[in-house]
Amino acid sequence: MKKRNLSRTWMYSIIFAVVVIAIVLFLLLNQTPNQSNLLIIKDQMIIPNEKCSQLDQYSIIYKTGCQHCAKVLPRIQEVEQSLNLSFKHYNLAIPSDFSQIEAMGIMPEGVPAVIINCKAYLGSGYTTEDFKGFILQTGN
Numbered sequence: 001m002k003k004r005n006l007s008r009t010w011m012y013s014i015i016f017a018v019v020v021i022a023i024v025l026f027l028l029l030n031q032t033p034n035q036s037n038l039l040i041i042k043d044q045m046i047i048p049n050e051k052c053s054q055l056d057q058y059s060i061i062y063k064t065g066c067q068h069c070a071k072v073l074p075r076i077q078e079v080e081q082s083l084n085l086s087f088k089h090y091n092l093a094i095p096s097d098f099s100q101i102e103a104m105g106i107m108p109e110g111v112p113a114v115i116i117n118c119k120a121y122l123g124s125g126y127t128t129e130d131f132k133g134f135i136l137q138t139g140n
Contacts, residue, residue, distance in 0.1 A: 041108040041115075043122040052118035054104040056088035058135070061101060061113040064093040068124035072112040075128040083135060087114075 039051055047055070060076055062069035080086050090097045092111065101107060114121045114131065117138040121131070 037105050038102070039106045041106055041113055041120045041122070043109070043120065045120045047106065047115065047118045047120060049118070051104060051106050052115075055106075055115055055118075057117060058085060058087040059090065059115040060087045061090045061092065061108050061111055061115070063111045064091055066111050068110075069112040071124040072114065072126070075126070075131060076114065078128045079131045079135065083132060085135070 039047070041047060060072070062073065076087055090101050092098045092101065108120065108122060110122050112122070112124065114126065116131070116134045119134070119138075121134065
């Protein structure tokens with residue numbers, strides 16, 4: 001009888017240990033990164049200097065496969081050619097680019113996000129001429 005109780009105790013102990021390990025693993029794997037200092041960039045938003053200083057003067061944040069991004073990228077290329085300047089490209093589909101943006105403490109509300117002299121322009125509603133105007137207006 002004692003032997004049976006002892007094996008039953010071991011069985012319950014093992015089951016308890018497996019359940020505790022499963023709970024701990026679940027909690028560890030489902031942690032969300034600390035995003036309390038993450039600034040969500042919105043359309044027409046002026047990005048504060050402490051965040052903007054980490055970006056290039058002209059930046060575009062986009063994601064491969066995004067239809068709106070596919071419309072805006074050629075417009076940005078036209079702007080680059082006609083005004084002889086270059087945008088820093090961040091593709092959120094590339095883990096290193098995503099990490100760079102996240103490390104700066106920013107994340108756009110949506111893509112594409114075109115940033116010109118610390119002001120953000122989100123979406124595909126802006127034309128090539130709009131972007132040129134924003135650059136010329138703020139001083140190339």
